[in-house]
Amino acid sequence: MSTILLLLVTGIGLGAVYFLVASGLSLIYGLMGVLNFAHGAFLTLGALIGWETARIMGADSWGGFALSLLVGCLVGALLAALTEFVLIRPLYERHIEQVLVTVGLNLAAIALFEGIWGTDPVFIQGPTWMGMTTDVLGAQIPNHLFITILVAGLVLAGMVLFLKRTRYGMIIRAGVENRSMVTALGIDVRRAFTLVFTIGGAAAGLGGVLASHYFGYVSPLLGGSLLIFAFIVTVIGGLGSLAGAAVASVLVGVLQQFANYYWSIGDFVVVILLAVVLLTRPSGLMGRKVATA
């Protein structure tokens, strides 16, 4: 029982990390039709600079941890906004080339990070409390999971509020649904492009800092493996659907943990889940209908 509970919470924690990456990917794809390969670079830079900040401030202090979250978030947002402005915007309406630019940026950025920080993982630590465990119904649950889940929950709530309650949120939702209609109404939808990139980058930067605490290390290669799973989560949830991304993140995270623990085949199970979902519901769990072959 305690094992199941532990696996469940670890799975949700992993799902929370996935969600922070996948939510931005999903919004960006939904609004702009761009599969953003550079998302891994946003995440990695957030994690690396976040760790540098925490180290300067004192890695085991709460202030250092909070500041590393804030800095990671800001760095991710800044890099994402810059990417949209400099690389994506000139290729307006040329979707495949926009994807290619993000592929190139990811290659270049990860190589640059490797040059600066080296390829070896650096093991990190947070405040002492985060390294300890809490006894919940007999299960020893690592405390950092609570923070990861809490932050992801807050981000989800914030994004939902923003999308439902603000004017810009409304423009983004309308744009995901029918972009040409929004343009026809005289709204400059390109400002919304920069906005979703910034939001996505901020979430990815946060996700990077939290992922480094989840896995216990930072490395320039952190983003690469997470990105693939985030893509899978995005597609399972339905491209463009925030709720879908949230549900699929938790589903994939929990499934992966259980399959890994009992049969150590977590990654395969995720791939099979993706194949099954796409073959039965090509638009994902909560996506809009798309044409199928």
Added chain:
Amino acid sequence: MSASTEELKDQHEGRQGLSAKDRLRASLTPPPKPGPSASGQPAARRRLIGGAAAAVGVVVLALLPLLNIQLPGILPTATYQPGALQLMALCMLMGAAALTYHLLIGVAGLLSFGHALYVGAGAYVLGILLERTGMGLVPAMLVTLLVVVILANITGAVALRVSGIPFAMVTLAFAQAGSVLVRRNPEGATGGEEGLSLNTEQIPAFLVGVSNTRNLYWLALAVLIIVFAVVSWIQNSRAGHLAEAVRENENRVRVLGLKPYLAKLLIFVVGGTLAGCVGMVHLLLQSGAVPRTVSADFTITLLVMVVLGGVGSRWGAVVGGVLYTLLDQRLTVLAQSEAIQSMPALFRVPLSEPLFLLGTLFVLVVLFMPGGLAGFVRRLSARTGGGRPRKDPVKVLEQAE
């Protein structure tokens, strides 16, 4: 835009009464050429010149191991020495690999992120067979070929149920599963992160050892020529035309009563199988297989090569593959050089990362040289007025979605 669909309609109407076997045969023969027209004469002459240039190029490439040519900065040693031969052979193999990827994205408009799976499968299955079963090289290669064909059929049949970005993701997921399997090292078969080293017991002596590098070089050249020939043949066959028509307008093809699914599957399987062949020779050339050949990074490398050369162009894919490999190798050497190591960190760090430079170059090409090298040549020949009408790589690229 609709030329190939019109042509297909004519073909299709003439083929209604054929049996399945005849249809398959018909689908692999080139469609009848349109009758001689006013522009037919120069086109034929140009084709002759192109063919002659290709033949001369092949002869020169085949003779290189016997010549002593120094190309400082490009090749590490003189052309007859193993260092240069190894690099040139690798370049040609990567050109061939890019060509197989061209078949997917440039012909059928399939954006696959899992093409590395077949290259890796070719290398690893052959390596494991040679290591574990004691089979001879040729039987082991045939078994590997069979395995790759089956693998490509199964994964392709599933992945092609969806299209566009979901297709890209399913192929990515399959390749990721392969990559995880290889890194897991089940029963010590794949060697995990270390990779698998080639067991040379069953390999003929003329393909083993540094002194025989030139034989491997000729083998790589043969692979490149064969892959080029097969890709050209498939592209000019009825099935290839059907695949191109599907890329241009899938609904129209369906309205004509043709089956896009089978054409795409054929292209996918042929591309995967050829990639498997490239993987096998890659194993022999590098004396081993590394997990990188199965990774998503490797597929992305192939994509970068094809885009650098120009999507939709066969020679563009080859040149892109060769250029990328050459740059990757030479920039790595350059990074170690005295000139770069003595620079201040601000310049030294970026300049000593080949992938940083290649990634930046790629971004610049996509931004400022749409259509890659083939697009550049196309614009150049359009400006001088001459030249045959070529496909616009930018348009081919956009149709890939």
